[in-house]
Amino acid sequence: MSDTHANTVAFVRETQIPQSPPPATERGIVKWLRENMFSSVLNSILSLLSIFFIFMLIKDLGPWFWNSTWNAENLAECRELNSGACFAVINERWPQFFFGFYPAEERWRPVLAFLLLFPALAPVLFDKAPRALLVVTLLFPFVAYWLIWGGSIAFPLAVLLGFVLAFVIWKALAKTQPTIALIVSVLVLVLYQLVVGGAGLVENILMGILGNPEDGPALLAFEEVESRNIGGFLLTLILGITSISLALPIGILLALGRQSDLIIIKYICVGFIEFIRGVPLITLLFVANVLLAYFLPPGTTFDLILRVVIMVTAFAAAYLAEVVRGGLAALPRGQYEAADSLGLDYWQAMQLIILPQALKISIPGIVNVFIGLFKDTVLVSIISMYDPLGIVQPILADSDWNGILWELYGFVALFFFIFCYAMSQYSRYLEQKLRTDHR
Amino acid sequence: MSMAEAQSNVPGISDEVAISITGMNKWYGDFHVLRDIDLTVQRGERIVICGPSGSGKSTLIRCINALEEHQKGEIVVDGTLLSSDLKNIDKIRSEVGMCFQHFNLFPHLTILENCTLAPIWVRKMPKKEAEEIAMHYLEKVKIPDQANKYPGQLSGGQQQRVAIARSLCMRPRIMLFDEPTSALDPEMIKEVLDTMVSLAEDGMTMLCVTHEMGFARQVANRVIFMDAGQIVEQNEPEEFFNNPKSDRTQLFLSQILGH
Numbered sequence: 001m002s003d004t005h006a007n008t009v010a011f012v013r014e015t016q017i018p019q020s021p022p023p024a025t026e027r028g029i030v031k032w033l034r035e036n037m038f039s040s041v042l043n044s045i046l047s048l049l050s051i052f053f054i055f056m057l058i059k060d061l062g063p064w065f066w067n068s069t070w071n072a073e074n075l076a077e078c079r080e081l082n083s084g085a086c087f088a089v090i091n092e093r094w095p096q097f098f099f100g101f102y103p104a105e106e107r108w109r110p111v112l113a114f115l116l117l118f119p120a121l122a123p124v125l126f127d128k129a130p131r132a133l134l135v136v137t138l139l140f141p142f143v144a145y146w147l148i149w150g151g152s153i154a155f156p157l158a159v160l161l162g163f164v165l166a167f168v169i170w171k172a173l174a175k176t177q178p179t180i181a182l183i184v185s186v187l188v189l190v191l192y193q194l195v196v197g198g199a200g201l202v203e204n205i206l207m208g209i210l211g212n213p214e215d216g217p218a219l220l221a222f223e224e225v226e227s228r229n230i231g232g233f234l235l236t237l238i239l240g241i242t243s244i245s246l247a248l249p250i251g252i253l254l255a256l257g258r259q260s261d262l263i264i265i266k267y268i269c270v271g272f273i274e275f276i277r278g279v280p281l282i283t284l285l286f287v288a289n290v291l292l293a294y295f296l297p298p299g300t301t302f303d304l305i306l307r308v309v310i311m312v313t314a315f316a317a318a319y320l321a322e323v324v325r326g327g328l329a330a331l332p333r334g335q336y337e338a339a340d341s342l343g344l345d346y347w348q349a350m351q352l353i354i355l356p357q358a359l360k361i362s363i364p365g366i367v368n369v370f371i372g373l374f375k376d377t378v379l380v381s382i383i384s385m386y387d388p389l390g391i392v393q394p395i396l397a398d399s400d401w402n403g404i405l406w407e408l409y410g411f412v413a414l415f416f417f418i419f420c421y422a423m424s425q426y427s428r429y430l431e432q433k434l435r436t437d438h439r
Numbered sequence: 440m441s442m443a444e445a446q447s448n449v450p451g452i453s454d455e456v457a458i459s460i461t462g463m464n465k466w467y468g469d470f471h472v473l474r475d476i477d478l479t480v481q482r483g484e485r486i487v488i489c490g491p492s493g494s495g496k497s498t499l500i501r502c503i504n505a506l507e508e509h510q511k512g513e514i515v516v517d518g519t520l521l522s523s524d525l526k527n528i529d530k531i532r533s534e535v536g537m538c539f540q541h542f543n544l545f546p547h548l549t550i551l552e553n554c555t556l557a558p559i560w561v562r563k564m565p566k567k568e569a570e571e572i573a574m575h576y577l578e579k580v581k582i583p584d585q586a587n588k589y590p591g592q593l594s595g596g597q598q599q600r601v602a603i604a605r606s607l608c609m610r611p612r613i614m615l616f617d618e619p620t621s622a623l624d625p626e627m628i629k630e631v632l633d634t635m636v637s638l639a640e641d642g643m644t645m646l647c648v649t650h651e652m653g654f655a656r657q658v659a660n661r662v663i664f665m666d667a668g669q670i671v672e673q674n675e676p677e678e679f680f681n682n683p684k685s686d687r688t689q690l691f692l693s694q695i696l697g698h
């Protein structure tokens with residue numbers, strides 16, 4: 001070019017330059033290596049060091065896996081058979097790791113509940129999933145409860161009826177009075193569950209029809225399993241999934257309440273958030289375990305798992321509320337004003353304009369809280385529930401397996417990693433999907 | 440509604456009162472931002488409001504659809520008295536369209552969804568009908584081909600035109616504009632002003648805060664000059680520009696037209 005310019009300013013191209021491949025150093029693996037690993041002297045040194053480090057890791061860890069033993073009676077036998085890891089302990093104890101002390105012949109029930117979880121989650125997580133699956137989602141909590149704890153279907157059905165009732169009332173009022181509709185339906189729900197529903201009227205009527213499993217054969221009833229027999233990964237999943245799905249809506253409502261103009265609601269929300277955030281989760285769990293029993297009227301059976309779910313939910317909801325509040329604060333005021341000026345009411349504006357954007361901004365923070373919550377469920381082992389770490393303890397003390405450590409904790413860690421990694425991947429997928437700003 | 444008027448190219452002003460403001464005062468805390476505002480707008484009238492920054496122009500038109508609360512005086516929009524009654528506020532807001540300086544489109548929704556949202560949720564219109572209306576107005580503002588894009592993919596001028604179309608989809612009887620062109624690059628100002636001119640030709644009642652004096656000369660029936668929270672002068676555009684009465688108006692005009 002510069003030559004052409006030097007000679008003459010006017011220039012007309014007469015021949016087309018054919019396409020040619022880039023030079024060898026700019027192609028394929030060579031280019032990739034040069035750009036990603038050896039782009040400068042310092043980067044080259046770092047790359048080589050990293051490669052060396054990874055190599056050393058595999059060199060030491062590899063044989064531990066390759067030479068592992070899966071079938072042995074105890075640790076001594078393991079050590080005789082091979083030099084690597086002794087996974088025989090997991091082979092022997094896996095039912096406890098997965099189910100705690102759930103009766104062996106009934107284990108298909110939690111497994112079925114777990115399988116049902118997928119169609120129940122699909123329409124919530126992926127908008128490509130058929131909407132009809134939402135029915136599964138809505139029924140899942142009741143079916144899963146019935147499968148896992150057993151007993152007559154009368155109880156979950158009676159509770160479900162309360163929700164249906166509250167929904168019908170909400171639907172009838174929501175058109176004209178959205179805020180009042182919400183308050184009334186929540187009140188109806190609470191009153192129904194505490195006064196008439198649950199253990200009360202409806203359950204008895206249903207029991208009358210289906211038969212009471214305590215008196216003899218009954219329709220649609222499983223053998224009852226008590227909460228203290230439920231443990232292992234099953235317990236983790238129950239606590240994690242229930243608390244996560246309850247904490248998100250409660251956290252959102254708390255965040256909205258904290259922004260509210262209604263001063264009483266505002267201070268209730270602020271008080272709740274600040275109190276819960278100011279107290280360690282372990283304290284709350286002890287409260288759930290010991291103190292609630294003192295406060296509740298004697299003779300009330302308040303399931304241990306339920307108490308823990310309430311506490312873990314409250315804890316996560318308080319954190320989520322603050323994360324969501326950050327998202328709400330990041331929205332420009334113009335969005336609220338545009339929604340107002342179009343005539344949308346408060347709930348419509350929140351549901352259609354504000355929350356979709358605020359939650360999108362808060363996804364990383366929300367998932368952070370979820371992952372934290374999921375892992376914090378292992379804290380229940382200190383109130384003598386058999387979460388996966390609670391299962392490990394007695395094995396460590398067992399003379400057969402005395403001295404084994406890595407295999408057990410590694411196994412538990414793997415379980416948690418799978419679920420937490422899935423959550424983190426999902427959040428990235430969601431962020432990518434919701435990106436509308438610059439594409 | 441205004442569809443009948445849309446047929447004629449001669450915008451007429453009827454005797455019907457669209458907005459009537461009497462003795463309206465507003466304070467931000469102790470700051471007296473609007474003082475004794477009296478203003479009557481006839482249906483079909485096009486009013487341009489100008490004045491120095493901070494004089495209360497935005498606050499005035501935001502009071503009309505209750506984005507700001509006024510503390511004293513009366514505002515009647517389309518026969519509905521603006522009070523703290525939420526029913527009245529919602530009614531007025533669905534009759535009054537508003538365009539903002541920074542467009543305020545909903546970035547998580549497509550252009551079409553931006554336009555159909557309020558008709559579907561506020562007017563309870565079936566989705567299909569709402570989409571037809573939205574496409575009609577997107578054609579009117581000359582961007583039907585962008586309907587499935589997101590606001591972030593459009594230029595500022597296009598976004599402001601979408602914002603106008605979004606308001607029009609609610610079939611408002613009154614449109615408020617708060618400096619609709621002052622966040623735009625010069626080459627985009629014209630496309631937005633053209634849209635507003637064509638709206639005026641359709642006989643829309645318009646209240647427009649702007650410093651585009653060409654626009655004011657072309658379409659306004661009346662120009663209002665505000666300073667320090669008060670209406671200082673109002674007149675027909677020719678008189679207003681050629682023969683301003685008050686010193687403050689003269690000073691202001693010399694500043695914005697002087698270069």
Ligand SMILES: Nc1ncnc2c1ncn2[C@@H]1O[C@H](COP(=O)(O)OP(=O)(O)O)[C@@H](O)[C@H]1O
Pocket residue numbers: 467470472490491492493494495496497498499
């Ligand atoms: N939310 C608010 N709180 C307190 N003061 C405000 C608020 N909004 C505007 N003001 C003040 O009110 C005056 C009028 O503002 P505004 O109506 O935006 O003026 P204009 O649109 O004419 O530039 C300004 O002095 C501004 O600082």
Ligand SMILES: [Mg+2]
Pocket residue numbers: 496497498617618
């Ligand atoms: Mg302004």
